[in-house]
Amino acid sequence: KNLDEEPVKTTQEGGWIAMVQHYFLSAWIPDNTQTNTYSSSYLKNSNQHILRFVSPTKVVDGNSEDIFYAEFYAGPKDQSQLEAISPGLNMTVDYGWLWFVAQPIFALLIFLQSGHISIFGNEFDIGFGVGNWGVAIILLTLVIKSLFFKLSASSYKSMAKMRKVAPEMQRLRENYKNDKQKQQMEMMKLFQREKINPLGGCLPMLVQTPVFISLYYVLLESVELRQVPFFGWIQDLSVMDPYFVLPLLMGASMFLQMRLNPTPADPTQAQVMKWMPAIFTVFMLWFPAGLTLYWLTNNVLGIAQQWIITRRIEAED
Structure with missing residues (x-):
C-alpha cells in the first residue's frame, strides 16, 4: 500500500507494527487482548513515514498500580517463532503474490529437512529428516x-x-x-x-x-x-x-x-x-x-x- 497517498487508520484487537530488513525485523507488539488504534502519517519535507499505535487509556487511582504491556522483538524472520509471538507476524516474510504456493513449499522443505511440520497450528515431528537442505x-x-x-x-x-x-x-x-x-x-x-x-x-x-x-x-x-x-x-x-x-x-x-x-x-x-x-x-x-x-x-x-x-x-x- 502507498502510505504517501493512503495513510493507515484502523482499529483492531491485537496487531503489531514492524520494520523489515530482508532476513530480519524489529516489531512492536501491544497487548493482544485489547483494542488498539493504528495510524500512519507522511512528513513530506523530510520524506519520512511515521507509524504508531495507541492503546486504550487507563486511569490509575492514587495509591494503586496497573500494568501497561507491550512487547518488542528484534531478530531473524523465523516464521514459527514469529507466529508464536503474534498472529500474522510471520506474514512479514514476503513470498509475493504466489504466497499460497510458496507457503506449502516452505512447509514441505522444513518437513523433508527436519521431519517437523505444522498443520493448522498443530505441531508434528516424525523424529527424522535428511538434515541437508x-x-x-x-x-x-x-x-x-x-x-x-x-x-x-x-x-x-x-x-x-x-x-x-x-x-x-x-x-x-x-x-x-x-x-x-x-x-x-x-x-x-x-x-x-x-x-x-x-x-x-x-x-x-x-x-x-x-x-x-x-x-x-x-x-x-x-x-x-x-x-x-x-x-x-x-x-x-x-x-x-x-x-x-x-x-x-x-x-x-x-x-x-x-x-x-x-x-x-x-x-x-x-x-x-x-x-x-x-x-x-x-x-x-x-x-x-x-x-x-x-x-x-x-x-x-x-x-x-x-x-x-x-x-x-x-x-x-
Whole structure:
C-alpha cells in the first residue's frame, strides 16, 4: 500500500507494527487482548513515514498500580517463532503474490529437512529428516515431479509421437507449400488421427512455472535457508553458485532434453529452441544455487521419463 497517498487508520484487537530488513525485523507488539488504534502519517519535507499505535487509556487511582504491556522483538524472520509471538507476524516474510504456493513449499522443505511440520497450528515431528537442505530440495523436486507425473507422461508421449510422424509432416509441408491453409488443415487431421497435442510439450513447463517462482521467493526470503550448505563448494543455497557448476550442468541437461524433442517445423522457432539452453544457462548464473539445483534435478528426472516413454513408443512400431 502507498502510505504517501493512503495513510493507515484502523482499529483492531491485537496487531503489531514492524520494520523489515530482508532476513530480519524489529516489531512492536501491544497487548493482544485489547483494542488498539493504528495510524500512519507522511512528513513530506523530510520524506519520512511515521507509524504508531495507541492503546486504550487507563486511569490509575492514587495509591494503586496497573500494568501497561507491550512487547518488542528484534531478530531473524523465523516464521514459527514469529507466529508464536503474534498472529500474522510471520506474514512479514514476503513470498509475493504466489504466497499460497510458496507457503506449502516452505512447509514441505522444513518437513523433508527436519521431519517437523505444522498443520493448522498443530505441531508434528516424525523424529527424522535428511538434515541437508540441498538433499531436501532434491526430494522436494521428486515430490513435485510425482504430482505432475501423468501430465508429463502425456506430454512426452505427444512429443514422441511427433518424432514418429515427422517424415509425414515434412511430406505435407512439401505437398502444400503453396497453400498454407490447406497445409494446416492436413496437419490438424494428422494430429487428430495420431492423437497428438502439438502444444503438449509446453504444458509441464507452464504448470510448473508457479512452483519455480514460489521456490525462488522461498530461497530468497526464508532466513531458515540463509547460509545453509549443500556440499563441497556450495556453502549457501540462497546465493549463486560461486563456480557456476550447477548452471552449466543445468544447461547441459536442458540441451540433452531438447535433443529428445521433435524439431519444430518453423525455422525461426527451431533456432529459438536451439539457443534456449545457452540463454537459460546465462540466465541462471546469478540465481540462487538451490533454485538451480531444483531445475537441474527436474531436468534429469524429465530426461529419464521422456527417454523411457520414447523408447517404449518406438518399440511398439
